[in-house]
Amino acid sequence: LMQGALEKLVPLAPDSWIPGGVPDPLIARKHGLIGSPVSRLDGRLKVTGAAPFAAEYRFDNMVYAALTYATIARGRIAALETAAAEAAPGVVLVMTYRNAPRMAPPPAFGSSPGGVGPADLPILQDDRIHWNGQPIACVLAETQEQADHAAALIAITYAEEPSTTSLTGAKANGIEQALFMGQKLLNEIGDPEGALAAAPYRVDQVYRTPRHSHNPIEPHAATLAWIGDELVIHDASQMVSQQAQTMADVFGLKAEQVRLTSPYVGGGFGSKGLWDHQVIAAAAAKLSGRPVRIALSREGVYRTVGGRTLTEQRVAIGADADGRFQSLIHTGLAVMTPHNAMPEPFILGSRATYAAPNILLKVEVARMNMLANTFMRAPGEAVGTFALESAIDELATELGIDPVELRIRNEPDKDPISGLPFSSRHIVEAWRQGAARFGWDSRAPAPAMRQEGEWRIGMGCATGTYPYYRMPGAEARITLTRDGDGVRALVEVAAAEMGMGTSTTTAIVAAERLGLPLDWVEVGYGDSAIPGAIMAGGSQQTAAIGAAVIAAQGALVAELLKLAGNDSPLAGLSVDEVGCDAGGLAKLDEPARRESYASILARAQRDSVSATRPGSPPLELMHWSMHSHSALFCEVRVNAVTGETRVSRFLGSFDCGRILNAKTAASQFRGGIIMGLGMALMEETQFDERNGRIMNPSLAEYHVPVHLDVPEIDVIWTDIPDPHTPMGAHGVGEIGITGVAAAVANAIYNATGTRVRDLPITLDRLL
Numbered sequence: 001l002m003q004g005a006l007e008k009l010v011p012l013a014p015d016s017w018i019p020g021g022v023p024d025p026l027i028a029r030k031h032g033l034i035g036s037p038v039s040r041l042d043g044r045l046k047v048t049g050a051a052p053f054a055a056e057y058r059f060d061n062m063v064y065a066a067l068t069y070a071t072i073a074r075g076r077i078a079a080l081e082t083a084a085a086e087a088a089p090g091v092v093l094v095m096t097y098r099n100a101p102r103m104a105p106p107p108a109f110g111s112s113p114g115g116v117g118p119a120d121l122p123i124l125q126d127d128r129i130h131w132n133g134q135p136i137a138c139v140l141a142e143t144q145e146q147a148d149h150a151a152a153l154i155a156i157t158y159a160e161e162p163s164t165t166s167l168t169g170a171k172a173n174g175i176e177q178a179l180f181m182g183q184k185l186l187n188e189i190g191d192p193e194g195a196l197a198a199a200p201y202r203v204d205q206v207y208r209t210p211r212h213s214h215n216p217i218e219p220h221a222a223t224l225a226w227i228g229d230e231l232v233i234h235d236a237s238q239m240v241s242q243q244a245q246t247m248a249d250v251f252g253l254k255a256e257q258v259r260l261t262s263p264y265v266g267g268g269f270g271s272k273g274l275w276d277h278q279v280i281a282a283a284a285a286k287l288s289g290r291p292v293r294i295a296l297s298r299e300g301v302y303r304t305v306g307g308r309t310l311t312e313q314r315v316a317i318g319a320d321a322d323g324r325f326q327s328l329i330h331t332g333l334a335v336m337t338p339h340n341a342m343p344e345p346f347i348l349g350s351r352a353t354y355a356a357p358n359i360l361l362k363v364e365v366a367r368m369n370m371l372a373n374t375f376m377r378a379p380g381e382a383v384g385t386f387a388l389e390s391a392i393d394e395l396a397t398e399l400g401i402d403p404v405e406l407r408i409r410n411e412p413d414k415d416p417i418s419g420l421p422f423s424s425r426h427i428v429e430a431w432r433q434g435a436a437r438f439g440w441d442s443r444a445p446a447p448a449m450r451q452e453g454e455w456r457i458g459m460g461c462a463t464g465t466y467p468y469y470r471m472p473g474a475e476a477r478i479t480l481t482r483d484g485d486g487v488r489a490l491v492e493v494a495a496a497e498m499g500m501g502t503s504t505t506t507a508i509v510a511a512e513r514l515g516l517p518l519d520w521v522e523v524g525y526g527d528s529a530i531p532g533a534i535m536a537g538g539s540q541q542t543a544a545i546g547a548a549v550i551a552a553q554g555a556l557v558a559e560l561l562k563l564a565g566n567d568s569p570l571a572g573l574s575v576d577e578v579g580c581d582a583g584g585l586a587k588l589d590e591p592a593r594r595e596s597y598a599s600i601l602a603r604a605q606r607d608s609v610s611a612t613r614p615g616s617p618p619l620e621l622m623h624w625s626m627h628s629h630s631a632l633f634c635e636v637r638v639n640a641v642t643g644e645t646r647v648s649r650f651l652g653s654f655d656c657g658r659i660l661n662a663k664t665a666a667s668q669f670r671g672g673i674i675m676g677l678g679m680a681l682m683e684e685t686q687f688d689e690r691n692g693r694i695m696n697p698s699l700a701e702y703h704v705p706v707h708l709d710v711p712e713i714d715v716i717w718t719d720i721p722d723p724h725t726p727m728g729a730h731g732v733g734e735i736g737i738t739g740v741a742a743a744v745a746n747a748i749y750n751a752t753g754t755r756v757r758d759l760p761i762t763l764d765r766l767l
C-alpha cells in the first residue's frame with residue numbers, strides 16, 4: 001500500500017520523532033487514559049438505535065432503488081424488456097444503459113492514483129456483461145417492495161460470448177506476474193531451489209484457500225440526493241474522502257460538489273468502499289430528480305461487492321538438522337478479473353517473519369470473468385500465513401522439534417528482504433508468555449495421542465504477522481472553546497469509523513495529549529467536508545490520526561503561547577519548553593509556571609482557538625522494517641465418529657507496540673480470531689464453474705462462526721511501545737485473523753494425525 005506514496009515523500013526536518021529524532025515524549029509517560037479499557041463513546045447510541053446508519057437517512061420525496069443482476073458471465077444484452085416494470089405500481093424510473101446519464105468509469109484502486117473504484121469498468125454505459133451478477137437495471141419506486149417487485153419484471157435476452165469461469169480454463173489462458181500497487185509481488189535472494197534440494201530436512205507442499213465473500217453485519221447501502229449541483233451522500237464507508245473524490249470523478253464534478261458522510265458503519269473488513277450501487281443510485285437520482293435510498297439485499301452484496309480470491313500456494317522450506325532454514329520458497333497463484341488490480345498478495349507475510357539465506361516469494365495471477373475481488377481483512381497475510389505456518393508445522397514434525405522452538409530458532413535479526421532493522425519486534429516474548437499461559441508444555445508431542453470418549457484432542461500454534469503502515473495525507477484540526485472555567489476540545493479528522501473504536505481512540509489520544517478529561521473532548525470524523533484524507537484500511541488509520549493530532553497539537557500550543565502574551569506566567573516560553581497538562585500549559589521543567597487554556601483565552605478576549613496541521617510524512621517506513629506480530633495457540637476437539645471439529649480453547653499473544661485502548665484492541669484481536677476460525681472451518685464462496693454464478697449468496701448457505709462455534713478467546717499483549725511510530729502504536733485491525741487458520745489446522749493434525757491443506761477444514765476431510 002505504501003510503496004507508491006513513499007516515492008513522493010520529502011524528508012522532514014531532523015527534530016521530528018522519526019528516525020534518529022526525539023521520540024514522542026508521551027511514549028515514555030506511564031499510562032493514564034492511554035492503554036486503559038475505555039468503552040466506545042458511540043456505544044450507547046448504537047445499542048439504543050439512535051445512531052443513524054446509511055440506510056436510515058431520509059430525504060423528503062425520497063424513492064427506493066432495486067437492482068436487476070445479469071445471469072451470464074460474459075456477453076451482450078440482446079433484448080431488454082422494461083415495459084412491464086415501468087407499468088408496475090409505484091414505479092418512478094427504470095434505468096438501464098439505454099437511458100443512464102453518461103458517466104466516466106471510476107478510477108480503480110491500485111491502477112489509478114487516488115481512485116477507489118472496484119474496477120475500471122463503465123457502469124451502466126453499454127450493453128456489455130462482464131460478470132454473472134453485474135447490475136444491468138435499476139428500478140426506482142415509491143416503496144422498497146414496489147421497487148423489488150418491478151425489478152423482477154425486467155426480461156433480458158443475452159447474446160452470450162465465450163467466458164472463462166473455471167480455474168483450469170484460466171490457467172490454460174496463461175498466467176502472469178502479479179502487480180500489487182504497481183509493484184511486482186516477487187522477491188528472490190540466493191539460490192532457493194538449489195538450497196532446498198541440498199537441505200537435509202525439507203517440506204514442499206501445496207495449500208489451497210477458497211473464495212471468500214464479504215459479510216459485514218450491515219449490508220451495503222447509501223441514501224443520496226442532488227441538491228442544486230451538489231451530490232450529498234450518506235454512505236457506509238471506510239474511505240470517506242477518497243470515495244467522495246471518486247464519485248466527483250465519475251460525474252465530472254469538483255471535489256467540493258460531493259459531500260459524503262459516514263458516521264456509523266456496521267462493519268467493513270475491506271468491503272465498505274465504492275461499488276456499482278452508489279454510482280447507479282446517484283445516476284438514477286439525477287435522472288429522476290428524486291433523492292434515492294439504495295440498500296443492497298444480502299444477495300446483492302454477494303453479486304456486486306467483491307471478496308477474496310481463491311489461492312493455490314506452494315510452500316517449500318529446507319532446513320539443517322538444527323531446524324535453521326536454508327531455503328524458504330512461497331509461490332503460487334491468485335485469480336483476478338481482466339478489469340481490476342487486486343491480486344491476493346499472499347507472500348507479504350513471508351517477507352519478514354523468518355530468516356533464510358535463500359528466499360523465493362512470488363505471486364502470479366490467472367484471469368477469470370467474475371466479480372472483481374478486493375481487500376478482505378489482512379489481504380495476503382490472512383491466507384498466506386495459512387500456507388506458511390502449516391508448512392512450518394510440517395517441518396517441525398519432520399525435524400522432531402517443538403514448533404514454538406522451531407519458530408524462535410528462525411527469528412531474523414534484520415528484515416531478510418529489505419535488510420532494514422526492525423523498529424520494534426518482541427515476538428519471542430509473545431511466544432514465551434503465550435506458551436506459559438496456554439499450558440503449551442502439556443501438548444502431546446506426537447499426533448493422535450489424546451482422546452476423551454469420542455473426542456480426539458490436539459493443540460497447535462502459528463505466528464501471525466501484519467505490516468505497520470501509515471499513509472500520508474492525514475490532517476487534524478483542534479479547536480478549544482471556553483466553557484466556564486474550562487474548555488471543550490473538538491478534534492476533527494477525515495477518518496472513517498467502521499465500529500472498531502476509531503473515534504473513541506482518537507478522543508483518548510487527544511485528551512491525553514491536551515491534558516483534558518475524556519468527556520471534554522469531542523471527535524469529528526466520517527465527513528468528506530473535513531480537510532485531509534485518511535482511510536480505515538491497512539490497519540494504519542490510528543497511526544495516521546495520531547501523527548496528525550500530534551502535529552495539530554504543536555500548532556495549537558504555538559497559537560496559545562501567542563495569545564498568552566507578556567502578562568502570562570508562560571511569557572517568553574517557546575513551544576519546546578511547554579507541555580499540555582491539567583487543562584492548560586505548563587513549563588516542562590518548572591511545572592508551577594502554568595496557565596489554564598480558559599485563562600489564556602479569557603485574557604486574550606477570545607472564545608476559542610483553533611489550529612490545523614497535517615501529520616508528518618511517514619518516513620519511519622523508509623528506515624525500519626515495521627510489523628505487528630502474534631503468537632497463536634489453539635486447542636481443538638475432533639469427533640472420531642462424525643469428523644466435527646470444535647475449537648475448545650484459543651489464545652492470542654500479541655506484540656503490536658503500545659496498546660491505546662485495552663478494550664477496543666482486545667475486541668479487534670478477538671474479532672480477527674473469530675473471522676480466522678470461520679476461514680479455517682467453514683467460510684467458502686461456492687462458485688459454479690460452468691457459468692460463473694455464486695451459488696450460496698446468503699448467510700444460510702455461506703457459514704460464518706456463531707456463538708456456539710466460538711470458545712472463550714484469551715488475548716494478551718506485550719504493550720512495548722515502538723519508539724518510531726506516533727504514540728508507540730502499531731495497527732491492531734488485521735493482525736488478529738493472520739495465522740489463525742494454520743493454528744487450527746495444526747491443532748487438528750496434532751489431534752488426529754490428518755494434515756488438511758485445503759480450506760475450509762470441513763468434517764468430510766477428517767473422516
Ligand code: MOS
Nearest residue numbers: 269270377537538
Ligand atoms: Mo482492510 S482489508 O485494510 O479494511
